[in-house]
Amino acid sequence: MESRIAYIDLSKGKATVRKVPEGWIRLFLGGRGVSALLLYGFLNPKVDPLSPENILVVSVGLVAGAPLPSSRFNVGAKSPLTGALGSSNCGGHFAPELRAAGFDHLIIKGKSEKPAYLWISDGEVEVRDASHLWGLDTFEAQEALREELGDPTVQSLVIGPAGENLVKFANLRTGMKSSAGRTGMGAVMGSKNLKAIAVKGNLSIEFAYPDKVLDLCLTFNENLKKTKFFTVMQVYGSMHIFSYTNTAGMVRVRNAQGNQLFPSDKLEAEAMKPYSVGYEGCYGCPIHCRHRYIVETSRYGLIYGEGPEYTSQGCWGSMMEINDTECMLICNHLVNRLGLDTLETGSMIAWAIELFERGLIDEKTTGGMRLKWGEPEIVYELIEKIAYREGFGAVLAEGPRGAIRKLGAETAYYNLNVKGMSWIQSEDRAIPSFVLGASVATRGADHLRSRPAIDLFGLPKEFLEKLYGGPVSSDFTSYEGKELMVWKHEVEYAVIDSLGLCKFACSHFITPHSIYSDTFNAYQELSQLVYYVTGLEISSEKLQACGERIYTLERMFNVREGFTRKDDYPPQRYFEEPLPDGLPIVRGKKMDREKYEKLLDAYYELHGWDREGIPKPETLRRLGLEEERIEALVGELF
Amino acid sequence: MIACSLKKEGVVNPAYSRIRVVRFEGKGAYIPVICQQCVDAPCERACPVKAIKRNWETGALLVDQDKCVGCRVCIMVCPFGALSWTPDGRIVKCDLCDGDPLCVKVCTREALTYAPATGINLKKQVKAAEKLGELLRKVSGV
Numbered sequence: 001m002e003s004r005i006a007y008i009d010l011s012k013g014k015a016t017v018r019k020v021p022e023g024w025i026r027l028f029l030g031g032r033g034v035s036a037l038l039l040y041g042f043l044n045p046k047v048d049p050l051s052p053e054n055i056l057v058v059s060v061g062l063v064a065g066a067p068l069p070s071s072r073f074n075v076g077a078k079s080p081l082t083g084a085l086g087s088s089n090c091g092g093h094f095a096p097e098l099r100a101a102g103f104d105h106l107i108i109k110g111k112s113e114k115p116a117y118l119w120i121s122d123g124e125v126e127v128r129d130a131s132h133l134w135g136l137d138t139f140e141a142q143e144a145l146r147e148e149l150g151d152p153t154v155q156s157l158v159i160g161p162a163g164e165n166l167v168k169f170a171n172l173r174t175g176m177k178s179s180a181g182r183t184g185m186g187a188v189m190g191s192k193n194l195k196a197i198a199v200k201g202n203l204s205i206e207f208a209y210p211d212k213v214l215d216l217c218l219t220f221n222e223n224l225k226k227t228k229f230f231t232v233m234q235v236y237g238s239m240h241i242f243s244y245t246n247t248a249g250m251v252r253v254r255n256a257q258g259n260q261l262f263p264s265d266k267l268e269a270e271a272m273k274p275y276s277v278g279y280e281g282c283y284g285c286p287i288h289c290r291h292r293y294i295v296e297t298s299r300y301g302l303i304y305g306e307g308p309e310y311t312s313q314g315c316w317g318s319m320m321e322i323n324d325t326e327c328m329l330i331c332n333h334l335v336n337r338l339g340l341d342t343l344e345t346g347s348m349i350a351w352a353i354e355l356f357e358r359g360l361i362d363e364k365t366t367g368g369m370r371l372k373w374g375e376p377e378i379v380y381e382l383i384e385k386i387a388y389r390e391g392f393g394a395v396l397a398e399g400p401r402g403a404i405r406k407l408g409a410e411t412a413y414y415n416l417n418v419k420g421m422s423w424i425q426s427e428d429r430a431i432p433s434f435v436l437g438a439s440v441a442t443r444g445a446d447h448l449r450s451r452p453a454i455d456l457f458g459l460p461k462e463f464l465e466k467l468y469g470g471p472v473s474s475d476f477t478s479y480e481g482k483e484l485m486v487w488k489h490e491v492e493y494a495v496i497d498s499l500g501l502c503k504f505a506c507s508h509f510i511t512p513h514s515i516y517s518d519t520f521n522a523y524q525e526l527s528q529l530v531y532y533v534t535g536l537e538i539s540s541e542k543l544q545a546c547g548e549r550i551y552t553l554e555r556m557f558n559v560r561e562g563f564t565r566k567d568d569y570p571p572q573r574y575f576e577e578p579l580p581d582g583l584p585i586v587r588g589k590k591m592d593r594e595k596y597e598k599l600l601d602a603y604y605e606l607h608g609w610d611r612e613g614i615p616k617p618e619t620l621r622r623l624g625l626e627e628e629r630i631e632a633l634v635g636e637l638f
Numbered sequence: 639m640i641a642c643s644l645k646k647e648g649v650v651n652p653a654y655s656r657i658r659v660v661r662f663e664g665k666g667a668y669i670p671v672i673c674q675q676c677v678d679a680p681c682e683r684a685c686p687v688k689a690i691k692r693n694w695e696t697g698a699l700l701v702d703q704d705k706c707v708g709c710r711v712c713i714m715v716c717p718f719g720a721l722s723w724t725p726d727g728r729i730v731k732c733d734l735c736d737g738d739p740l741c742v743k744v745c746t747r748e749a750l751t752y753a754p755a756t757g758i759n760l761k762k763q764v765k766a767a768e769k770l771g772e773l774l775r776k777v778s779g780v
Contacts, residue, residue, distance in 0.1 A: 065650045067640040067744065100651065143664065153661070175663065202725065204649035214644045218744070225746060234746070278666060279747075284640050286746040292666045304666070 003030075003104045005637070006125050008118065010192050011052060011110030015125035020104055021636040026536060027624065030062035032087060033498035033550040034105055035076035039085065040553055041634030042107065045560045049080035049184075050166060050191040052111035058157070058197065059105045061500010063533045064095040065205035067217045068515070069224075069502035071095050071283035074180075075157075080191075081168045081184035081344070081399045082420035082444045084558045088171070088185050089448070089497050091282040092178030097155040100201025108192065117156075117196040119149070122203055130195040134164060137337040138173040145198045156198040160339025162387040163190035168399035169344035170387075173336065177290055177306035178282070181341040183421065183443050184399070208535030216529055220515035221286045229511040230287060233504065234279070237289040238310040239269035241510070242317075245426060248456075249582015251318045252427050254373055255350040256416050256573060259427040260581035267317035271325045280306055287505060295329050299380075308332040308342075314425025315346025320353070320379055327376040331383060338387035347422035348396040348403065349382050351415045360411050367391035416571045418445035419563060429574050430582075430589035431455065433482040436599055437489070439570045440613075442554035448503065450489040453510040455482075466520055467508065477585060479595045483603035491547035495526065498550060549623040552607060552615050556625065565613040568600060641744045646730070654724050656732040657741050670750065673720035673732040675699055681712035681721060681731075689729075697755070698734040 003020040020034075028034045035057045047053045057076040064070055073095035079086030098104075102123035117130040133141050138160040145156050155174060162170035163186030170186030171179045189195075207213045224230050232240050242264075245251050249259040265271060272291050281288035294304045308316070308328055316331035317323065335342045355361045356371035363370060369392065371378055385393025395406050400417040416423035421444025428434035437450035455476045464472040464481075468488050472481030489508070496507045503509045506526075508519070516525050523540035530538050538546070558567075570591060578590045604611065608619030620626050639655035647654040658671045675697050676682075682690045682699055689705035690712060692698070701721075706729055712721050713729070721731045732739075734752075742752045 065640075067644065067650075096650070139664075152663075176666075202651075202653065204643075204647075204651035204654070204725075206649050207644075210644055210648035214641065218641075221744065221746075280666070286744065288747065 004102055004123075005105040005107065006103050006120075007107045007109070007637075008125060008127070009110045010108060010112040010116065010127065010194060013112070013116075013127045015127075017103075017123070017125070018637050021633070022536070023633055023636065025062065025534065026538060026542075027546065027633070028550060028553075029495065029498035029530075029546055030104060031059045031064075031072065031498040031500050032074040032076075032089060032494065033546065035059040035074045035087060036085070036550055036553045036557065037630070037633065038105070038107060039076050039078065040557050040560075041630055043078055047078060049078045049083065049086070049188060052109070052192065054078050054109075054188055054191070056108040056185065056188050056192065056194075057105065058098070058108070060095045060099050060103075062498060063529060064500035065099050065284070066207070066213055066529075066533060067284045068220055069282065069285040069287060069505040070500050071285070072497070072500040072502060073098070074497060075172055075185045077185055077188040078561075079183040079185075079421075079443065080166070080187045082401075084419050084444060084561055084563055085442050085554050086183035086185055086188065087443050087554070088180035088182045090172070090174065090178050090180040091285075091502060092155075092175045093283045094155045094157055094174040094178070094199065095500060096205065096283050097199045097201050099205055100203050101199050102201065102203055106197070108189075108194065110192065112193040115193050115195050117145070117194065117198060119198050121200045133195045135161065137161060138339050139176070139337055141196055142174075145196060149198060149200070151200055154198050154200045156196050158196040158339075159186040159189050159194075160337060160387070162339040162397075163187060164195075165387065165389045165397070166190050167340065167386060167389065167397040168402060169341040169348075169397075170339050171341045173339055175306075176292075177280070177336065179336070179341070182343070182446065184341070186339050207533050209532045212532040213529075216525075216532060219517065220525075220529075223513075223517055224286065224505055224515045227511060227513040229513060233287050233289045236269035237279075237291055238504075239272065239291070239308070239313060241310045242313045243268045246318065247583070249579060249586040250427050250430070251314050252350070252416075252423075252425050253318045254321050255319060255347075255354040255414065256423075256427065256571075257354065258581060259429075259579045259586070261318040261321065261323065263323055264318065266323045266325045267313050267328060275325065275329060282502070285502065285505070289504065293329060295326055295333075298326060298330055300330060300333065303330065303333045305329075305333050305336055307336070311343050311425055312346075315342055315350075316379065319346055319350040319425055320376075321373040322376055322379070324376060327379070330376070331379060334380060334383045334387075338383070340383065340387055343424060344399065344422050345383060345386060346425065347416065348386070348399070349379060351400075351403075351411075352382070352392075352396060353378075354414050355407065355411055358414070360414075361407060365392065365395075365407070413572055416445070416573065418570065419443075419558075419567050421445050423571065427579065428570075429579050429591060430586045431476050432479045432591070432596070432599060433476065433485050435570045435574060435591055435596070436482060436603060437486045440486070440568045440600070440603065442551065442558060445570075449493060450486045451509065452485045452489045454508055454512050455485060457512070459512060463512070467512070477589060479592075479599050483599050483606060486603060487606040490551050491544060492522065493547075494550040494554075495523075495543055495547040498546070499526065499530070545623065548607070549625060552609075552619060552623055553625055553630075555607075555609065555613070556615055559614050565600070565604075565611070568613055569596070641740050645735075645740050647724075651725075653722065654730065656722075656730060658719075658722075671719055673699065674718060675732075675734070680715040680717065684711050684715040686711065693733075696734045696737040698736075699731065700733050701729050701731055703728060 441449035643654040
C-alpha cells in the first residue's frame with residue numbers, strides 16, 4: 001500500500017497529497033519519528049505556537065493496522081504549553097481508519113476563517129464548515145459527526161471546549177477514552193479554528209507479506225498471553241499499579257507534600273467493581289485494559305465513559321486527598337468531555353490548593369473560592385472554570401509557566417514541572433532512574449519517554465546487565481547505571497512510538513516480559529515485523545539507530561528553541577524535602593544534587609551530546625542529522 | 639475481523655471479513671454478527687444457480703465462486719446480514735476455516751468458541767441439574 005501524506009492549508013482551504021518518501025520510513029519509521037522530522041523541517045524557530053504558522057502533524061505508526069496492540073498515532077506541533085516539542089501519542093481506532101482512508105500523515109497549517117472540520121475518506125480531503133459543532137463537548141461532537149455523515153463507523157479526532165478556548169493543556173480526543181493528551185495539542189488545533197478530523201476508510205490496508213504478518217502477530221499475541229501481566233491488565237487495567245505504589249509511598253499527596261494516602265480503598269482498582277460494566281480494547285489489541293463504567297446517580301446525572309487510568313487515580317484521588325471513587329469518575333468524565341489533559345489539570349489544581357493553604361494566594365485571587373484539600377466540589381468547579389477560562393480558571397489554564405508569571409515567582413517552588421510541563425502524579429524522589437527520565441524527556445516532565453518501571457522489581461543484576469548491556473544496580477534507590485537504563489528505554493520507546501505499538505505490551509515498560517519470544521532481542525523481532533509489513537529491510541542495529549536518531553532530533557528541536565542542560569533538572573523540591581512516609585526504603589529519601597549532576601553527564605555521553613546537552617557534530621554525522629541532510633529529506637516532499 | 643480478512647484475502651479490511659462485529663460505541667455494546675450455518679438455510683434455497691452448498695464435514699455453507707453470478711439474492715434473504723458483497727465484487731461468507739476458525743483463536747476474551755454440536759447441550763444440562771438440586775433441597779428440606 002502506498003504511504004501518502006496530505007498537506008492541508010486551512011487558510012486557503014486546500015489540500016495537497018504526496019507520496020511519503022521511502023527515505024523517511026527508513027530513517028524515521030512513522031508516527032512519532034516522522035512527526036519529529038516534520039516539526040524540525042517545517043517550522044521556523046521561535047514561531048508562536050498558537051499562530052497560523054505552527055503546524056499540527058498527525059502521524060500514523062508504521063505498523064498500525066496489524067492484529068497487534070498497534071493502533072497508535074502521534075500528534076505533534078510546537079507546544080503552546082512549553083514552547084518546546086509538542087508530541088502526544090494516542091490509541092483507539094483512529095489510526096487504522098486514517099490509514100484505510102489512504103493517509104499515513106497529515107500536516108495541517110494556517111487558520112480557517114470560520115470553525116471547520118476535515119472530512120477524509122478514501123484518498124480525498126475536504127475542509128467543511130463546523131460552526132454547528134463549535135461548543136460541543138468531545139462526546140457530543142463525535143456523535144454529531146456520525147449523524148451528519150450518516151455512518152456510525154466514522155472515527156473522529158476532536159477538541160472540546162477547552163481546545164476552543166485555547167487552554168494551554170487542552171487535548172485531542174477520539175472515542176470515549178483515547179486522548180492525545182499532553183503538551184496542549186488541543187490548543188493548537190483550536191487556534192486553527194479546527195474542531196475535528198473525521199475519517200472513514202474503505203481501502204484495504206496492505207502488507208508486503210500478509211501471511212507472515214499474521215503468523216508473527218499470532219506468535220506475539222501468544223507470547224503476551226503467557227505473561228502474568230496480561231491477566232492483570234485484562235482485569236484491572238493500569239489501575240492495578242496504584243495499590244503497589246501507594247503502599248510503597250510513591251504517589252503524590254496534597255500536591256507534593258506527602259507520598260502515601262490512607263485510607264485509599266476507594267481509589268484502588270477493586271473499587272471500580274460496582275461501576276464497571278465491561279472492558280474495552282483499542283484496535284487489534286488482545287488485552288482490553290480499559291474499564292467501561294456507568295455511574296447512575298451522580299451530581300451530573302447518569303454518567304458513563306471509559307477509564308480511568310493510573311494517572312487519574314492519583315490526580316483526582318491522592319493529589320487532592322480525596323478517597324472517593326465517584327469523585328474520581330466524575331473528574332474523569334469532566335476532563336474527557338471538556339477535552340483537558342487529566343494530568344496537567346490535576347497538577348494545576350493541586351498546586352493552587354497548596355498555594356491557598358500556604359497563604360500565597362487568597363480569595364481575592366480565586367474569585368471568592370476557598371480552596372481546601374478533600375473537597376470534590378471545589379475540584380469540579382475548578383475543572384469547569386479552567387475549560388471555559390472563567391475567573392481563576394483562566395489563570396490556571398495558562399499552565400505552569402503562565403500561571404507562575406501571574407501569581408508571582410514565590411509560587412514557583414511549589415509547582416512541580418520541568419520545561420513548563422507538570423510532573424506525573426507519582427512521587428519519584430526516591431527513584432533516580434525515574435527522576436532522570438522525566439527531567440530530560442524531550443517534551444517536559446514526562447514518564448512516557450523513558451520510564452523504566454521494571455527498575456522497581458529488584459530484578460537480578462545478571463538479568464539487568466544482559467538487558468541493558470552494562471552494569472545496572474538492582475536497587476531502585478541507587479544511581480548506578482541508571483543513565484544506561486534511561487537511555488536504553490528512551491531509544492526503545494522512540495522506536496515503539498514510531499511503529500505505533502503500545503508500550504504496555506511491546507516494551508520493557510512495566511514488565512520484563514512482553515510480546516517477544518526472546519526478551520533480550522526485541523529489535524530483532526521488531527525488525528522482522530517491519531520487514532513483513534513494509535518489505536523494507538531495516539536491521540536490528542539500524543532500528544536502534546532510528547530510535548537514537550528520533551530522540552536526538554527531538555532534542556535538536558528543543559535546543560533550537562533555547563532548551564539546554566539548565567532545563568534538565570527535576571523541581572527544586574526534589575532536592576530539598578525528604579519524603580515523609582512510605583516503606584523504609586523510600587521514607588526520608590530525596591534527590592542528591594551532586595549525584596544527579598554526574599548522572600546527567602553520563603547520560604549525555606551515552607547519547608553523544610556535550611556537557612550542555614547539545615548534540616555533538618560527530619553524533620549528528622553518525623545519525624545523518626546534519627542540517628543539509630534534513631533539508632534534503634524534507635525537500636523530497638515537494 | 640482484522641485476522642479474518644488478513645487470512646482470507648491478505649489485506650486488512652473489514653469489508654472482506656467473514657465475521658463482523660457491530661459496534662455501538664456510545665452504548666459500549668459489541669455484537670458479533672456471524673453466519674449461523676442454518677439447517678434450512680434461506681441463502682441456500684434462494685440461490686438461483688445453487689452456488690451455496692453445505693460441507694457436511696464441518697457443517698459450513700460454502701459459496702462456489704465459479705457458479706456464483708453475483709445476483710446478491712442471498713444477502714436479501716439472510717436474516718442476519720451474514721453474507722457480504724466485497725469491494726471487488728464477490729459474495730463471501732464464513733466457512734468456519736475448514737473446522738479450525740482463526741477468530742476463535744485470536745479472541746482472548748473467549749467471546750467466541752468453536753464447539754462440536756454434540757456437546758452444546760452440556761452447559762444446559764449443568765444448569766438444569768443445579769436447579770433440580772435446589773428444588774430437591776427445598777422439597778426434602780435437607
